[in-house]
Amino acid sequence: MRIPPLHRRKGYQRFFAGIVIGFIIGWFFFLLSFGGLQEFYMTEIDRRDEKIRGLNDEFKHFKQDYEEKNKENEKKLRIQEIKVSFLNREQAGLKGLQLIELENAVKSELHDVLTKDIESVGQNSNLLIRTLENKNFLIGKETYNVKVYQMHLYTTLRLNLKVEQVK
DSSP states (O other), X not given: OOOOOGGGOHHHXXXXXXXXXXXXXXXXXXXXXXXXHHHHHHHHHHHHHHHHHHHHHHHHHHHHHHHHHXXXXXXXXXOOEEEEEETTHHHHTOOHHHHHHHHHHHHHHTGGGTTSBHHHHHHTHHHHHHHHHHOEEEETTEEEEEEEEEEEESSEXXXXXXXXXXX
């Protein structure tokens, strides 16, 4: 058995030469187009990486600036309101008008604290507590003394007080 001598025919030679040349031309076309796309994508990735780095730098700058301004604003915070609540008003026998008068008397005692820095009030909180606890409040015919149970200090000064009737 023998292989027929097809390599001597010109038609087959042209056909196989065309396949080889087409393959080589196609391979070069593929390399050029693939290389062009890869170059395009690499430049696109580099451009986006640079943009991301710039945005990260901006973010760090803004975050640092934001934190500095928050620290400055915390130092500038002032007390804007005083809220007083009595924990044992039923046991002390305070009702209606007496309760309101005692609350107003405590607020007027603390009126100097309004518009002060929170930091300075916080430093003098013991003095503030002693001032309230050592003062006797005359409401109607009765005298009351208050004990500070809790004090919350922020833009609103919240006081939880226990009331004792002085005999």
